Amino acid sequence: MTSQETRRGRDETEEERADRMWGELIQEVRVAQTGVQILFGFLLTVVFQQKYAGLPDVDKTIYIVTVFLGASATGALIGPVSLHRLVAGRKVKPEAVRLASKLTQIGLFLLLATMTSSLVLILRVATSGSHVTWFVGVVVAWYLVCWYGLPLWARRRHTTR
Template identity: 35%
Template sequence: MIRYQREEEDSGEQLDRHWNELLQELRLAQTGTQILFAFLLSIAFQNQFHAADTFTHTVYAATLVASALAVALFLAPVSFHRIVYRQGLRDRLVIITDWLARAGLVFLVAAICGGVLIALDVVMSRTAAIVIDAAVLAWFVTFWLAIPAYVRATREPEPHD
C-alpha cells in the first residue's frame, strides 16, 4: 500500500491526491506518445522507406510496437477507472495504474530511442547512430531512473512522533 500520508489527510483524501497526481502525469505522457505513434505510422507509407534494409525495418517494427504498447499502457488507467468506478476500489486503482504508468514509461523510452535510431541511421553511419542512440538511452536512464532512485535512497528519514 501507500507508505506516506500527510498528517492532515485521511486515507481517502490521500488516495484522491495520488490519483489526481497520476492523472496529471499521464496527460503529459499520453499526448507525446500519441503524437510519436501517429508519426511512426506515417513512416511505413513513405516510398523511401520501402527501399530501406532489414535492420531499419526491424527497428521500425519494434519502435512502432513499443509506441503502441506505451499508448495502451498510458490509456489503460482511463478504462480501469471506468470499470471500477464507485466500487470502493480506489486503493487498488491507484496502485495498479501507477504500475501501468511505469510500464508505459519503459515502452515510451524504447519507442523514443527507436525513433532516434531510425532517424540517425539515415544521416550518419550505422555505428555512429547506434552509439549516439545508446547515449540517448543512458540519458533517459540517468534522469528518469538513476537520479530519482538516488534521491529516494538518500532522503532523510521522516521524524516519528
C-alpha cells in the first residue's frame, strides 16, 4: 500500500486547509462571541443598579473580578477578527489560523471563568450564600464535560494514528 492509499482525510494544499480551518474557526468564534458579549453587556449594567451599593465588599470584589474576566474573554474572542484584518493578503494564513485558534482557546477558558464567577455572584445574592459552592461546582463540571471532556474523548477515540 502506498502512503496515498492509506492516507485519510482531505486532499488539500496547506493554503486550502488554512482557508477551510479559518472559515470553521470564525463560525465557532461567532457563537462564543455572542455569548460573551451578552454576558459582558449584562455585567456592565450591574454596577448601576440600586442594590449594588448594598452588596458586601466580598460580592463587590467578585463583581470586579467577573467584569475583568468578561472583558478579557471579549478581547480574546474578538482578537481573531482583528488578526485576520491585519494579516489578510500577507500570505500568513496558516500561522494566523494557529494564532487565532490559541486566542479562541484562551477566550473560551476566560469565558468559563467569567461564567463561573457570574454564577458565584448571582447565587450568593439569590441564595444568601447557602450551597453556592455545590451549585456552581455542578454547573462548572457540566461545562467542563461539554467543552473539554467530550471533545477530548471524541478526539482520542476517533483519531486514527
